[in-house]
Amino acid sequence: MSSPHADAGPLSGRETRFEGMVRQYGRLISTVVARVGGQATSLFREDIEQQVLIELWRQVDREQKIDHPSSYLYRAAVRETVRVLKRELSREAAAPSAEGPGGGESPFQSLAVKEQAAAVEACVAALPVDRQRAVRAHLAGVDVREVMRMHGWPYQKARNLIARGMAELRAALHDRGIHG
Amino acid sequence: MAEAEQTLRGLYALRESPADPHLGEDDWLALASGEGPASHRERAIDHVVRCASCARVYRGLTELEEGAREFDKRAPQVLGPAPLDALGTTRWVWWGGLAAAATLVWAIAQPRPALAPAPQPNGSELRGPEQTRPVLLEPLGAVVRWPERLHWEPVAQVRGYRVTILDGEGNELWASPLLAETAIAWPAQVPARAGRVYWQVTAYPQGATDADGVASVLASFDYQR
Ligand SMILES: [Zn+2]
Numbered sequence: 038m039s040s041p042h043a044d045a046g047p048l049s050g051r052e053t054r055f056e057g058m059v060r061q062y063g064r065l066i067s068t069v070v071a072r073v074g075g076q077a078t079s080l081f082r083e084d085i086e087q088q089v090l091i092e093l094w095r096q097v098d099r100e101q102k103i104d105h106p107s108s109y110l111y112r113a114a115v116r117e118t119v120r121v122l123k124r125e126l127s128r129e130a131a132a133p134s135a136e137g138p139g140g141g142e143s144p145f146q147s148l149a150v151k152e153q154a155a156a157v158e159a160c161v162a163a164l165p166v167d168r169q170r171a172v173r174a175h176l177a178g179v180d181v182r183e184v185m186r187m188h189g190w191p192y193q194k195a196r197n198l199i200a201r202g203m204a205e206l207r208a209a210l211h212d213r214g215i216h217g
Numbered sequence: 218m219a220e221a222e223q224t225l226r227g228l229y230a231l232r233e234s235p236a237d238p239h240l241g242e243d244d245w246l247a248l249a250s251g252e253g254p255a256s257h258r259e260r261a262i263d264h265v266v267r268c269a270s271c272a273r274v275y276r277g278l279t280e281l282e283e284g285a286r287e288f289d290k291r292a293p294q295v296l297g298p299a300p301l302d303a304l305g306t307t308r309w310v311w312w313g314g315l316a317a318a319a320t321l322v323w324a325i326a327q328p329r330p331a332l333a334p335a336p337q338p339n340g341s342e343l344r345g346p347e348q349t350r351p352v353l354l355e356p357l358g359a360v361v362r363w364p365e366r367l368h369w370e371p372v373a374q375v376r377g378y379r380v381t382i383l384d385g386e387g388n389e390l391w392a393s394p395l396l397a398e399t400a401i402a403w404p405a406q407v408p409a410r411a412g413r414v415y416w417q418v419t420a421y422p423q424g425a426t427d428a429d430g431v432a433s434v435l436a437s438f439d440y441q442r
Pocket residue numbers: 238239240264268269270271272
């Protein structure tokens with residue numbers, strides 16, 4: 038692997054640290070992909086780490102001069118994480134699943150579930166915009182502290198929007214005969 | 218109740234994917250670096266919470282950010298749970314702001330001075346750049362004495378401030394009434410406790426409703442008995 042064509046000033050004598058950080062990002066990205074990308078991905082963790090390292094160095098090599106190595110590497114790591122995760126997720130989606138959605142259910146049951154899911158979506162979509170944002174995040178499993186950061190809300194606002202939005206959603210579903 | 222919640226989440230997970238396209242690489246980069254206009258960020262987040270596949274990429278980038286901070290103290294803090302943000306830094310660290318300190322990038326990460334003013338947000342704010350968020354002054358960082366007061370910088374044209382104190386889990390310990398001043402004595406209702414305590418000030422612009430408060434960063438201090 039070649040060294041980065043980094044800005045001679047701040048980086049001279051520090052290439053080892055740069056290389057070290059590239060390696061740390063390589064390991065980190067493969068860990069993240071293995072955790073988020075599902076079981077199949079974790080089997081290929083070492084391969085992924087190797088590919089990530091090569092790709093990070095490729096990105097580094099394309100640059101003539103890196104003024105801000107830390108921010109530069111972080112960006113490269115974000116791009117690489119997104120690429121690898123998207124690839125793994127589409128591979129997962131394409132793989133034949135042993136148990137399809139609603140596996141083991143009768144066609145009637147799965148139709149009923151589909152209709153209920155559509156009702157949930159319709160009721161969520163009818164909520165006022167901020168409540169809807171809070172409820173969608175909550176239903177997607179995002180905790181209140183993450184909701185605060187996602188939307189720049191203070192704690193009470195995030196918590197109130199989730200609580201009120203969920204209450205409103207339950208009432209709307211109740212009106213449609215769905216008790217959740 | 219918890220079971221009903223699981224059912225709702227399960228049903229929600231079965232929804233159809235949203236019609237708008239998945240986020241592209243540049244969208245992800247902007248989101249993960251806290252860059253770009255607030256409207257773009259908002260649109261991206263709105264897609265992420267509706268799209269199971271993008272939600273997983275978001276989760277991955279949150280973990281990347283968290284992991285990166287362990288070996289690169291200058292990695293951004295723009296995703297993940299809010300209380301991890303401490304010491305008066307903005308939630309959405311702006312790489313442009315870091316450029317000025319580029320020559321230090323490779324130096325061993327120094328702790329940020331606790332009282333350093335937060336860098337100006339670059340429009341990543343959801344509320345737009347015209348509304349200034351309160352900048353917290355004290356207590357921040359490691360403190361050896363339990364604070365006697367909370368103090369922040371004034372914000373122009375506000376009708377008041379509200380202070381919230383939270384524990385390490387994000388549970389509210391105390392909230393103030395609407396205050397005209399920019400300092401308040403530490404509330405007796407929150408006795409000294411070892412560990413990390415978070416606090417936040419929300420400024421309420423004149424003529425705006427309570428829902429339109431502009432919150433400061435969620436700052437913290439660590440008290441060792
Ligand atoms: Zn998507």
